Amino acid sequence: MKNLSRLLFAMLLILGYSNADAQDKNNPWQITIGANAVDAYPSGDGAPFSEGIFDKYFDVSDHWNILPSLSTISVSKYIGDGFSFGIAGSLNKIENRGDQEVDDLSYYGADGTIKYSVGEVLDWNTFEPYLGVGGGYTWVDDLGAGTLNGTLGFNLWFTENIGLTVQSAYKHAFEDYLDTHFQHTAGISIKFGGADTDGDGIYDKDDACPDVPGLEAFNGCPDTDGDGIEDSKDSCPDEAGLAEFDGCPDTDSDGIADKDDNCPTVAGLKALAGCPDADGDGVRDSDDKCPNTAGAPANNGCPWPDTDGDGVLDKDDKCPDVVGTVANNGCPEVTEEVQKTLNEYAKTILFDTGRSTIKTQSEAVLKDIIAILNEYSTATFTIEGHTDSTGRASTNQKLSEARANSVKDYLVANGINSSRLSAVGYGKDRPIDSNKTRKGRANNRRVEINLIK
Known part of the structure:
Protein backbone atom coordinates (compact mmCIF):
# COMPACT_ATOMS: atom_id res chain seq x y z
CA MET A 1 0.00 0.00 0.00
CA GLY A 193 -3.72 20.60 -27.04
CA GLY A 194 -3.19 23.21 -29.72
CA ALA A 195 -5.42 26.28 -29.19
CA ASP A 196 -8.05 27.44 -31.68
CA THR A 197 -8.98 30.90 -30.45
CA ASP A 198 -11.30 31.77 -33.33
CA GLY A 199 -12.94 28.33 -33.48
CA ASP A 200 -12.36 27.83 -37.20
CA GLY A 201 -10.89 24.34 -36.79
CA ILE A 202 -7.30 25.49 -37.39
CA TYR A 203 -4.92 25.53 -34.42
CA ASP A 204 -3.46 28.93 -33.58
CA LYS A 205 0.07 27.70 -34.26
CA ASP A 206 -0.95 27.03 -37.88
CA ASP A 207 -3.47 29.89 -38.15
CA ALA A 208 -2.21 33.02 -39.90
CA CYS A 209 -5.27 34.87 -38.53
CA PRO A 210 -5.80 33.26 -35.10
CA ASP A 211 -8.33 35.81 -33.84
CA VAL A 212 -10.63 35.76 -36.90
CA PRO A 213 -12.47 32.67 -38.20
CA GLY A 214 -11.16 31.72 -41.62
CA LEU A 215 -10.63 28.99 -44.16
CA GLU A 216 -8.08 26.20 -44.29
CA ALA A 217 -7.26 27.17 -47.88
CA PHE A 218 -6.03 30.54 -46.59
CA ASN A 219 -4.24 29.23 -43.47
CA GLY A 220 -7.12 30.29 -41.25
CA CYS A 221 -7.62 33.75 -42.75
CA PRO A 222 -11.10 34.89 -43.83
CA ASP A 223 -12.67 35.51 -47.23
CA THR A 224 -15.68 37.58 -46.16
CA ASP A 225 -17.22 38.03 -49.60
CA GLY A 226 -16.53 34.45 -50.72
CA ASP A 227 -14.83 35.42 -53.98
CA GLY A 228 -11.83 33.15 -53.44
CA ILE A 229 -9.50 35.99 -52.41
CA GLU A 230 -8.55 36.28 -48.77
CA ASP A 231 -9.45 39.57 -47.11
CA SER A 232 -5.85 40.69 -46.57
CA LYS A 233 -5.27 40.61 -50.33
CA ASP A 234 -8.77 41.78 -51.27
CA SER A 235 -9.12 45.50 -52.04
CA CYS A 236 -12.91 45.10 -51.71
CA PRO A 237 -13.29 42.49 -48.94
CA ASP A 238 -17.04 43.04 -48.52
CA GLU A 239 -17.93 42.78 -52.22
CA ALA A 240 -17.39 39.67 -54.33
CA GLY A 241 -15.03 40.53 -57.17
CA LEU A 242 -12.41 39.28 -59.57
CA ALA A 243 -8.80 38.32 -59.02
CA GLU A 244 -7.66 40.59 -61.87
CA PHE A 245 -9.08 43.55 -59.93
CA ASP A 246 -7.67 42.45 -56.55
CA GLY A 247 -11.06 41.18 -55.45
CA CYS A 248 -13.13 44.18 -56.56
CA PRO A 249 -16.20 43.90 -58.84
CA ASP A 250 -16.60 45.27 -62.37
CA THR A 251 -20.39 45.62 -62.68
CA ASP A 252 -20.45 46.95 -66.24
CA SER A 253 -17.67 44.60 -67.47
CA ASP A 254 -15.70 47.42 -69.05
CA GLY A 255 -12.39 46.30 -67.59
CA ILE A 256 -12.38 48.96 -64.87
CA ALA A 257 -13.04 48.02 -61.24
CA ASP A 258 -16.11 49.70 -59.74
CA LYS A 259 -14.00 51.48 -57.13
CA ASP A 260 -12.10 53.24 -59.94
CA ASP A 261 -15.10 53.59 -62.27
CA ASN A 262 -16.94 56.93 -62.26
CA CYS A 263 -19.76 55.27 -64.22
CA PRO A 264 -19.84 51.76 -62.69
CA THR A 265 -23.16 50.69 -64.21
CA VAL A 266 -22.43 51.79 -67.81
CA ALA A 267 -19.57 50.40 -69.88
CA GLY A 268 -17.05 53.09 -70.66
CA LEU A 269 -13.45 53.93 -71.43
CA LYS A 270 -10.42 53.71 -69.18
CA ALA A 271 -9.24 57.13 -70.40
CA LEU A 272 -12.52 58.61 -69.11
CA ALA A 273 -12.44 56.73 -65.78
CA GLY A 274 -14.99 54.18 -66.99
CA CYS A 275 -17.53 56.60 -68.47
CA PRO A 276 -18.88 56.34 -72.05
CA ASP A 277 -18.14 58.62 -75.01
CA ALA A 278 -20.74 57.85 -77.70
CA ASP A 279 -19.33 60.22 -80.34
CA GLY A 280 -15.67 59.43 -79.61
CA ASP A 281 -14.59 63.05 -79.22
CA GLY A 282 -12.85 62.52 -75.90
CA VAL A 283 -15.61 64.13 -73.82
CA ARG A 284 -17.64 61.79 -71.63
CA ASP A 285 -21.34 61.79 -72.44
CA SER A 286 -22.40 63.28 -69.09
CA ASP A 287 -20.27 66.38 -69.83
CA ASP A 288 -20.87 66.47 -73.60
CA LYS A 289 -23.45 69.02 -74.75
CA CYS A 290 -23.43 67.31 -78.15
CA PRO A 291 -23.08 63.63 -77.10
CA ASN A 292 -23.95 62.23 -80.53
CA THR A 293 -21.84 64.62 -82.59
CA ALA A 294 -18.08 64.65 -82.40
CA GLY A 295 -16.84 67.99 -81.19
CA ALA A 296 -14.07 69.70 -79.32
CA PRO A 297 -13.33 69.18 -75.60
CA ALA A 298 -12.74 72.91 -75.21
CA ASN A 299 -16.24 73.56 -76.61
CA ASN A 300 -18.01 71.10 -74.24
CA GLY A 301 -17.96 68.33 -76.84
CA CYS A 302 -19.67 70.35 -79.58
CA PRO A 303 -18.15 71.31 -82.95
CA TRP A 304 -16.64 74.79 -83.17
CA PRO A 305 -18.90 77.22 -85.11
CA ASP A 306 -17.88 79.46 -88.00
CA THR A 307 -20.34 82.30 -87.50
CA ASP A 308 -19.25 84.39 -90.47
CA GLY A 309 -18.77 81.40 -92.77
CA ASP A 310 -15.31 82.44 -93.88
CA GLY A 311 -13.75 79.02 -93.32
CA VAL A 312 -12.05 80.05 -90.07
CA LEU A 313 -13.57 78.56 -86.89
CA ASP A 314 -14.70 81.08 -84.32
CA LYS A 315 -12.09 79.83 -81.86
CA ASP A 316 -9.34 80.83 -84.32
CA ASP A 317 -11.18 83.74 -85.94
CA LYS A 318 -10.00 87.12 -84.73
CA CYS A 319 -13.00 88.64 -86.51
CA PRO A 320 -15.71 85.97 -85.92
CA ASP A 321 -18.57 88.21 -87.08
CA VAL A 322 -16.88 89.57 -90.22
CA VAL A 323 -15.99 87.57 -93.31
CA GLY A 324 -12.24 87.44 -93.66
CA THR A 325 -9.49 85.28 -95.02
CA VAL A 326 -7.68 82.26 -93.62
CA ALA A 327 -4.37 84.03 -94.23
CA ASN A 328 -5.47 86.95 -92.05
CA ASN A 329 -6.87 84.76 -89.20
CA GLY A 330 -10.49 85.27 -90.30
CA CYS A 331 -10.26 89.03 -90.63
CA PRO A 332 -10.67 90.95 -93.92
CA GLU A 333 -7.42 91.93 -95.62
CA VAL A 334 -6.55 95.48 -96.62
CA THR A 335 -6.34 95.40 -100.39
CA GLU A 336 -4.38 97.75 -102.61
CA GLU A 337 -7.64 99.38 -103.59
CA VAL A 338 -8.56 100.00 -99.95
CA GLN A 339 -5.07 101.31 -99.27
CA LYS A 340 -5.38 103.69 -102.22
CA THR A 341 -8.76 104.91 -101.02
CA LEU A 342 -7.42 105.44 -97.53
CA ASN A 343 -4.61 107.66 -98.78
CA GLU A 344 -6.89 109.59 -101.10
CA TYR A 345 -8.91 110.50 -98.03
CA ALA A 346 -5.78 111.23 -96.00
CA LYS A 347 -4.42 113.67 -98.62
CA THR A 348 -7.53 115.82 -98.20
CA ILE A 349 -6.99 116.40 -94.48
CA LEU A 350 -6.42 120.18 -94.10
CA PHE A 351 -4.34 121.97 -91.47
CA ASP A 352 -4.04 125.60 -90.44
CA THR A 353 -1.18 127.27 -92.33
CA GLY A 354 2.20 126.51 -90.75
CA ARG A 355 0.51 124.63 -87.88
CA SER A 356 -0.61 121.07 -86.97
CA THR A 357 -4.20 122.03 -86.10
CA ILE A 358 -6.74 120.10 -88.21
CA LYS A 359 -9.37 122.29 -89.86
CA THR A 360 -12.97 121.53 -89.01
CA GLN A 361 -13.92 120.90 -92.64
CA SER A 362 -11.68 117.78 -92.54
CA GLU A 363 -13.93 116.00 -90.00
CA ALA A 364 -16.06 114.42 -92.73
CA VAL A 365 -13.11 112.78 -94.40
CA LEU A 366 -11.69 111.68 -91.04
CA LYS A 367 -14.98 109.87 -90.31
CA ASP A 368 -14.59 108.01 -93.62
CA ILE A 369 -11.04 107.04 -92.57
CA ILE A 370 -12.31 105.83 -89.16
CA ALA A 371 -14.95 103.67 -90.89
CA ILE A 372 -12.29 101.97 -93.01
CA LEU A 373 -10.02 101.38 -89.98
CA ASN A 374 -12.93 99.87 -88.03
CA GLU A 375 -13.74 97.54 -90.95
CA TYR A 376 -10.18 96.17 -90.78
CA SER A 377 -10.04 96.03 -87.01
CA THR A 378 -6.92 93.93 -86.69
CA ALA A 379 -4.75 95.83 -89.19
CA THR A 380 -2.10 98.26 -87.99
CA PHE A 381 -1.14 101.49 -89.75
CA THR A 382 1.54 104.17 -89.84
CA ILE A 383 0.45 107.80 -90.13
CA GLU A 384 3.10 109.68 -92.10
CA GLY A 385 3.49 113.47 -92.26
CA HIS A 386 5.16 115.18 -95.29
CA THR A 387 5.98 118.81 -96.28
CA ASP A 388 7.30 120.62 -99.34
CA SER A 389 10.80 122.05 -99.50
CA THR A 390 9.87 125.61 -98.64
CA GLY A 391 11.53 126.88 -95.47
CA ARG A 392 14.10 125.38 -93.14
CA ALA A 393 14.47 121.57 -93.11
CA SER A 394 14.32 121.37 -89.29
CA THR A 395 11.12 123.39 -89.26
CA ASN A 396 9.57 121.17 -91.91
CA GLN A 397 10.61 118.03 -89.99
CA LYS A 398 8.93 119.19 -86.77
CA LEU A 399 5.82 120.27 -88.63
CA SER A 400 5.49 116.88 -90.39
CA GLU A 401 5.83 115.01 -87.09
CA ALA A 402 3.30 117.29 -85.38
CA ARG A 403 0.71 116.88 -88.15
CA ALA A 404 1.13 113.04 -88.15
CA ASN A 405 0.64 112.93 -84.39
CA SER A 406 -2.32 115.32 -84.63
CA VAL A 407 -4.10 112.89 -87.00
CA LYS A 408 -3.22 109.92 -84.75
CA ASP A 409 -4.59 111.71 -81.69
CA TYR A 410 -7.83 112.49 -83.52
CA LEU A 411 -8.31 108.88 -84.59
CA VAL A 412 -7.55 107.54 -81.08
CA ALA A 413 -9.93 110.06 -79.55
CA ASN A 414 -12.64 108.72 -81.85
CA GLY A 415 -12.33 105.04 -80.97
CA ILE A 416 -9.31 103.65 -82.81
CA ASN A 417 -7.03 101.62 -80.48
CA SER A 418 -3.72 103.43 -80.09
CA SER A 419 -1.85 100.11 -80.36
CA ARG A 420 -2.92 99.93 -84.02
CA LEU A 421 -1.40 103.31 -84.91
CA SER A 422 2.05 104.84 -85.06
CA ALA A 423 3.06 108.32 -86.27
CA VAL A 424 6.17 109.51 -88.05
CA GLY A 425 7.27 112.71 -89.84
CA TYR A 426 9.52 112.77 -92.92
CA GLY A 427 9.66 116.54 -93.53
CA LYS A 428 10.60 117.32 -97.14
CA ASP A 429 12.54 114.05 -97.63
CA ARG A 430 9.85 112.03 -99.50
CA PRO A 431 8.25 114.23 -102.15
CA ILE A 432 5.79 112.71 -104.62
CA ASP A 433 5.89 115.70 -106.99
CA SER A 434 8.18 118.60 -108.01
CA ASN A 435 8.73 121.35 -105.45
CA LYS A 436 9.34 123.87 -108.32
CA THR A 437 5.65 124.41 -109.04
CA ARG A 438 2.79 125.47 -106.84
CA LYS A 439 0.80 122.36 -107.72
CA GLY A 440 3.76 120.11 -107.03
CA ARG A 441 4.42 121.68 -103.64
CA ALA A 442 0.71 121.30 -102.78
CA ASN A 443 0.87 117.58 -103.59
CA ASN A 444 3.97 117.18 -101.40
CA ARG A 445 2.18 118.74 -98.39
CA ARG A 446 0.20 115.65 -97.35
CA VAL A 447 -0.62 112.95 -94.76
CA GLU A 448 -0.52 109.25 -95.67
CA ILE A 449 -2.01 106.32 -93.76
CA ASN A 450 -0.16 103.13 -94.77
CA LEU A 451 -0.73 99.50 -93.76
CA ILE A 452 1.99 97.90 -91.68
CA LYS A 453 2.54 94.46 -93.18
Missing part, protein backbone atom coordinates in the same frame (compact mmCIF):
# COMPACT_ATOMS: atom_id res chain seq x y z
CA LYS A 2 2.87 2.33 0.84
CA ASN A 3 4.46 1.79 -2.58
CA LEU A 4 1.18 2.35 -4.35
CA SER A 5 0.70 5.65 -2.56
CA ARG A 6 4.13 6.78 -3.78
CA LEU A 7 3.22 6.06 -7.40
CA LEU A 8 -0.08 7.87 -6.99
CA PHE A 9 1.83 10.84 -5.55
CA ALA A 10 4.07 10.90 -8.64
CA MET A 11 1.05 10.76 -10.95
CA LEU A 12 -0.66 13.62 -9.06
CA LEU A 13 2.42 15.73 -9.62
CA ILE A 14 2.14 15.08 -13.36
CA LEU A 15 -1.58 15.79 -13.55
CA GLY A 16 -1.22 18.85 -11.33
CA TYR A 17 1.38 20.30 -13.70
CA SER A 18 -0.66 19.55 -16.79
CA ASN A 19 -3.61 21.56 -15.41
CA ALA A 20 -1.62 24.33 -13.79
CA ASP A 21 -0.61 25.90 -17.09
CA ALA A 22 -3.61 24.90 -19.20
CA GLN A 23 -4.58 28.53 -19.93
CA ASP A 24 -1.47 28.99 -22.09
CA LYS A 25 -3.40 28.08 -25.23
CA ASN A 26 -0.70 28.55 -27.80
CA ASN A 27 1.73 25.90 -26.50
CA PRO A 28 1.21 22.28 -27.55
CA TRP A 29 1.41 19.39 -25.12
CA GLN A 30 3.12 16.01 -25.43
CA ILE A 31 2.27 12.87 -23.49
CA THR A 32 4.47 9.76 -23.61
CA ILE A 33 3.45 6.31 -22.32
CA GLY A 34 5.90 3.39 -22.31
CA ALA A 35 8.29 1.17 -20.42
CA ASN A 36 11.54 1.87 -18.57
CA ALA A 37 14.75 0.07 -17.63
CA VAL A 38 16.88 0.91 -14.58
CA ASP A 39 20.65 0.21 -14.67
CA ALA A 40 22.32 0.49 -11.24
CA TYR A 41 25.85 -0.16 -12.55
CA PRO A 42 28.28 1.23 -11.46
CA SER A 43 27.25 1.59 -7.86
CA GLY A 44 30.67 2.54 -6.52
CA ASP A 45 31.49 6.01 -5.25
CA GLY A 46 28.83 7.62 -7.41
CA ALA A 47 31.20 9.96 -9.21
CA PRO A 48 29.44 11.05 -12.43
CA PHE A 49 32.50 10.57 -14.65
CA SER A 50 34.26 7.77 -12.80
CA GLU A 51 36.29 5.28 -14.75
CA GLY A 52 34.23 2.56 -16.35
CA ILE A 53 30.91 4.29 -15.92
CA PHE A 54 29.85 3.37 -19.49
CA ASP A 55 31.67 0.03 -19.62
CA LYS A 56 28.50 -1.99 -19.00
CA TYR A 57 26.09 0.53 -20.53
CA PHE A 58 24.66 -1.99 -23.01
CA ASP A 59 24.85 -5.02 -20.72
CA VAL A 60 21.11 -5.57 -20.81
CA SER A 61 20.87 -9.08 -19.45
CA ASP A 62 23.13 -8.64 -16.40
CA HIS A 63 22.42 -5.10 -15.32
CA TRP A 64 19.17 -3.77 -16.73
CA ASN A 65 16.01 -4.02 -14.67
CA ILE A 66 13.13 -4.01 -17.12
CA LEU A 67 9.46 -3.85 -16.32
CA PRO A 68 7.93 -4.78 -19.69
CA SER A 69 4.44 -3.55 -18.88
CA LEU A 70 3.32 0.06 -18.79
CA SER A 71 5.80 1.56 -16.34
CA THR A 72 6.38 5.21 -17.24
CA ILE A 73 4.29 8.19 -18.20
CA SER A 74 5.35 11.78 -18.90
CA VAL A 75 3.71 15.02 -19.86
CA SER A 76 5.62 17.98 -21.31
CA LYS A 77 4.77 21.37 -22.63
CA TYR A 78 6.56 23.43 -25.27
CA ILE A 79 7.89 26.73 -23.85
CA GLY A 80 9.41 28.27 -26.96
CA ASP A 81 12.68 28.62 -28.84
CA GLY A 82 13.20 24.84 -28.82
CA PHE A 83 12.67 24.43 -25.06
CA SER A 84 10.02 22.36 -23.30
CA PHE A 85 9.38 21.37 -19.69
CA GLY A 86 7.98 18.09 -18.57
CA ILE A 87 7.32 15.84 -15.59
CA ALA A 88 7.56 12.03 -15.63
CA GLY A 89 6.45 9.28 -13.25
CA SER A 90 7.89 5.74 -13.38
CA LEU A 91 7.92 2.46 -11.47
CA ASN A 92 10.11 -0.62 -11.73
CA LYS A 93 11.31 -3.74 -9.88
CA ILE A 94 15.00 -4.00 -9.01
CA GLU A 95 16.51 -7.50 -9.26
CA ASN A 96 20.04 -6.51 -10.34
CA ARG A 97 21.83 -3.88 -8.31
CA GLY A 98 25.00 -3.49 -10.30
CA ASP A 99 26.79 -6.88 -10.01
CA GLN A 100 24.63 -7.89 -7.05
CA GLU A 101 21.44 -9.86 -7.20
CA VAL A 102 18.86 -8.63 -4.74
CA ASP A 103 15.36 -9.53 -3.75
CA ASP A 104 12.72 -7.66 -5.65
CA LEU A 105 12.97 -4.03 -4.61
CA SER A 106 10.31 -1.56 -5.62
CA TYR A 107 11.42 1.50 -7.64
CA TYR A 108 9.44 4.73 -8.00
CA GLY A 109 10.57 7.96 -9.62
CA ALA A 110 9.13 11.44 -10.14
CA ASP A 111 11.29 13.73 -12.32
CA GLY A 112 11.12 17.11 -13.91
CA THR A 113 13.17 17.90 -17.02
CA ILE A 114 13.90 20.91 -19.22
CA LYS A 115 14.57 19.67 -22.74
CA TYR A 116 16.13 21.43 -25.70
CA SER A 117 15.23 20.20 -29.17
CA VAL A 118 18.29 19.90 -31.38
CA GLY A 119 15.97 18.71 -34.14
CA GLU A 120 14.05 22.00 -34.14
CA VAL A 121 17.27 23.98 -34.51
CA LEU A 122 18.29 21.76 -37.44
CA ASP A 123 14.75 21.89 -38.86
CA TRP A 124 14.42 18.11 -38.71
CA ASN A 125 10.70 17.43 -38.63
CA THR A 126 10.71 13.60 -38.47
CA PHE A 127 13.81 12.71 -36.43
CA GLU A 128 14.07 15.08 -33.47
CA PRO A 129 17.05 14.55 -31.11
CA TYR A 130 17.05 16.45 -27.83
CA LEU A 131 19.09 17.15 -24.69
CA GLY A 132 17.73 17.58 -21.21
CA VAL A 133 18.63 18.52 -17.66
CA GLY A 134 16.56 18.36 -14.52
CA GLY A 135 16.05 16.70 -11.19
CA GLY A 136 13.64 14.58 -9.24
CA TYR A 137 13.11 12.19 -6.38
CA THR A 138 13.58 8.43 -6.46
CA TRP A 139 12.47 5.77 -3.99
CA VAL A 140 14.01 2.30 -3.83
CA ASP A 141 11.90 0.23 -1.51
CA ASP A 142 11.52 2.38 1.64
CA LEU A 143 14.40 4.78 0.99
CA GLY A 144 14.21 7.92 -1.20
CA ALA A 145 16.59 10.67 -2.23
CA GLY A 146 16.83 13.58 -4.67
CA THR A 147 18.67 13.22 -7.98
CA LEU A 148 20.26 15.48 -10.58
CA ASN A 149 19.45 14.22 -14.06
CA GLY A 150 21.04 14.57 -17.49
CA THR A 151 19.05 13.30 -20.45
CA LEU A 152 19.76 12.38 -24.07
CA GLY A 153 16.98 11.18 -26.38
CA PHE A 154 15.02 11.54 -29.58
CA ASN A 155 11.49 11.64 -30.94
CA LEU A 156 10.74 9.79 -34.15
CA TRP A 157 7.45 11.17 -35.51
CA PHE A 158 5.34 8.86 -37.66
CA THR A 159 2.69 11.53 -38.23
CA GLU A 160 2.28 15.14 -37.15
CA ASN A 161 0.94 14.02 -33.77
CA ILE A 162 2.15 10.43 -33.10
CA GLY A 163 5.70 9.16 -32.67
CA LEU A 164 8.22 7.02 -30.80
CA THR A 165 10.29 8.50 -27.96
CA VAL A 166 13.53 6.90 -26.75
CA GLN A 167 15.72 8.45 -24.07
CA SER A 168 18.42 7.68 -21.55
CA ALA A 169 18.82 9.63 -18.30
CA TYR A 170 21.82 9.65 -15.98
CA LYS A 171 20.49 10.18 -12.43
CA HIS A 172 23.04 11.27 -9.86
CA ALA A 173 21.87 10.61 -6.28
CA PHE A 174 22.54 13.14 -3.51
CA GLU A 175 22.45 10.47 -0.75
CA ASP A 176 24.90 7.56 -0.34
CA TYR A 177 22.14 5.09 0.35
CA LEU A 178 20.67 5.60 -3.13
CA ASP A 179 22.72 4.37 -6.09
CA THR A 180 23.58 6.71 -8.94
CA HIS A 181 22.07 5.00 -11.98
CA PHE A 182 20.82 5.14 -15.56
CA GLN A 183 17.16 5.02 -16.46
CA HIS A 184 16.24 4.23 -20.07
CA THR A 185 12.71 4.72 -21.40
CA ALA A 186 10.88 4.02 -24.64
CA GLY A 187 7.27 4.84 -25.41
CA ILE A 188 4.63 6.13 -27.73
CA SER A 189 4.21 9.93 -27.77
CA ILE A 190 1.17 11.96 -28.68
CA LYS A 191 1.17 15.72 -29.27
CA PHE A 192 -2.09 17.53 -28.53
